[in-house]
Amino acid sequence: GAGVSQSPSNKVTEKGKDVELRCDPISGHTALYWYRQRLGQGLEFLIYFQGNSAPDKSGLPSDRFSAERTGESVSTLTIQRTQQEDSAVYLCASCLQGHQADTQYFGPGTRLTVL
Amino acid sequence: KNEVEQSPQNLTAQEGEFITINCSYSVGISALHWLQQHPGGGIVSLFMLSSGKKKHGRLIATINIQEKHSSLHITASHPRDSAVYICAALGIVNTGNQFNFGTGTSLTVIP
Numbered sequence: 001g002a003g004v005s006q007s008p009s010n011k012v013t014e015k016g017k018d019v020e021l022r023c024d025p026i027s028g029h030t031a032l033y034w035y036r037q038r039l040g041q042g043l044e045f046l047i048y049f050q051g052n053s054a055p056d057k058s059g060l061p062s063d064r065f066s067a068e069r070t071g072e073s074v075s076t077l078t079i080q081r082t083q084q085e086d087s088a089v090y091l092c093a094s095c096l097q098g099h100q101a102d103t104q105y106f107g108p109g110t111r112l113t114v115l
Numbered sequence: 116k117n118e119v120e121q122s123p124q125n126l127t128a129q130e131g132e133f134i135t136i137n138c139s140y141s142v143g144i145s146a147l148h149w150l151q152q153h154p155g156g157g158i159v160s161l162f163m164l165s166s167g168k169k170k171h172g173r174l175i176a177t178i179n180i181q182e183k184h185s186s187l188h189i190t191a192s193h194p195r196d197s198a199v200y201i202c203a204a205l206g207i208v209n210t211g212n213q214f215n216f217g218t219g220t221s222l223t224v225i226p
Contacts, residue, residue, distance in 0.1 A: 045216070048214075105160070106160070108157060109156055
């Protein structure tokens with residue numbers, strides 16, 4: 001597609017359930033990023049992928065969070081045993097090569113609400 | 116952790132005014148991004164800077180590596196510039212803490 005897409009756009013879940021968020025980057029972009037934005041707060045970096053590997057997982061807030069990327073394309077962010085504090089907009093971005101050199105293109109985000 | 120501070124937090128301007136948003140960071144970086152977040156939530160990357168100055172239309176971004184400071188300027192501001200502007204400091208590769216964001220500057224331009 002023309003831009004970064006994310007699905008679902010909205011997700012409401014009950015506390016304790018697992019959720020999967022999907023990101024489809026721009027075709028050919030080797031770098032992919034996940035961010036989180038809680039209501040009224042700034043952006044937080046979660047993880048980034050260079051190809052299919054994740055050199056930096058330091059932003060993941062707990063071991064309930066994991067992410068993978070396959071085929072240098074789609075990425076999924078999985079949150080296990082969701083908690084209310086996980087409620088946020090989860091944003092994905094991609095860029096052509098690597099974060100130091102390139103413009104990042106953001107997806108529209110997935111709004112996660114944990115009841 | 117790189118502390119990134121933006122000022123002002125909120126800014127209201129009349130259409131046509133020259134606007135400056137500032138960003139300071141505490142640790143040396145490899146690059147700095149300026150992002151624009153529209154009221155609907157969509158984020159657009161405006162600039163990536165590692166030195167000097169960049170210009171795109173009415174937007175100008177500067178960075179002073181020695182002073183650990185960057186500014187975003189908007190000339191001839193327009194109501195459509197109303198958005199939250201965020202700076203993001205990119206750390207040195209392999210430090211394990213690569214992205215630190217400012218809390219954003221909410222800009223409202225009044226016609």
